[in-house]
Amino acid sequence: MPPTTTTPTTPTAPAYARRDRFDPAAELRRLTAGRAVTAIDVGPGTDGVPVWLVTGHAEVRQVLGDHRRFSTRRRFGPRSPSGRADGPRPDEMAGQLMDYDPPEHTRLRQILTPEFTVRRMRRLEPLVEGIVTERLDAMERGGPPADLVRSFCSPVPGAVLCELIGVPRDDRGGFLRRCHAFLAPGRGRQRRAAAGDALSRYLADMVRRARRDPDDGFLGALVRDHGDEITDQELRGVCVLLVLAGLDNVSGMLGLGTLLLLDHPAQLAAVRDDPGAVDGAIDELLRYLTVPHAPTPRTALEDVTVGDRLVRAGEHVICSLPMANRDPALLPEPxxxxxxxxxxxxxxxxxxxxxxLGAALARMELRTAYPALLRRFPRLAVAVPGEEVPFRVHALAHGVDRLPVTW
Incomplete structure (x- = not known):
């Protein structure tokens, strides 16, 4: 097994987003010192309002499960020159489920849920299998070595996203470049904002076309089935949400998961050779790696006791998903x-x-991609020393920037 190295971070990296390779960062564990709820400093933008980091599994479930007392709508963040919090404007929040509280959230979720049922996702399975095969064929033609992120981990969820929302084939390269520029943490706020504006304009054009002539795709189905129940701004926002949730999270899981399995050859062999082991493997990979750092921060609407701490009305709460999934109270030897x-x-x-909302789709992508990759390249190996694999820094989801491989 290659030696464990610490992912480089800067002093401004949020404590809850720091990792040591596959694990929550040692400094984060020291900060929380075994406590389920810890006061943290997230920098400017909170106007002195306390921020709590919740890391216990039961406590995270308590906060995330209590939408009546914890709101996702009330945001905080660094202040812009205009003085407003650096978060989305109300029109930018349209369609962003993670920024909606009930009853608005309930209305929009009920509209969207039928498009993401397990049954609907199974209909997409042959399409996903075709995308995975196409990418593996291209890798094989190109020959080793290859960057698995660029060749496989990123293109697979990108192509699935384009198929899901109906991006024309001729537009897909430009569309995905806008998506990745919008998500890239190292590009600077202004360049990311410009990429976000370009992405938003493209999606607005797609929505207008769907309104005029709805097809059988995702947007067309929403327009036909719900008409005026969902606005153009919400349709655009839903597509942005799919970009946020469907690209970095799945690509992060594919890259990290492959690297982790290569460190555990016996478990890799089970994923490759035993179809009955795959679903359990996906569940454990999701738990162990947990690529999202945290969901949308919550703001307490009234005084609430979380663990042994009193969170007062107006105070903010961040839930660490990786720490919750490594809680010894959840399972032995986490x-x-x-x-x-x-x-x-x-x-x-x-x-x-x-x-x-897209959990079934993400599982299906992972369930399809891992075994296919490992069967196609049974001698797959990392082409550089383990300490030279660069991990993402300051990204919304954990992952590797590059993964040089050979076979």
């Missing part, structure tokens, strides 16, 4: 990776009314 475990009530997809 820092051990074991695909034979019984599935647990992990929170890799969140919990409560904001549980990830």
């Amino acid at each position: 820092d051990r990776f074991d695909i034979t475990r019984e599935p647990t009530a992990h929170v890799a997809f969140g919990h409560g009314v904001h549980h990830c």
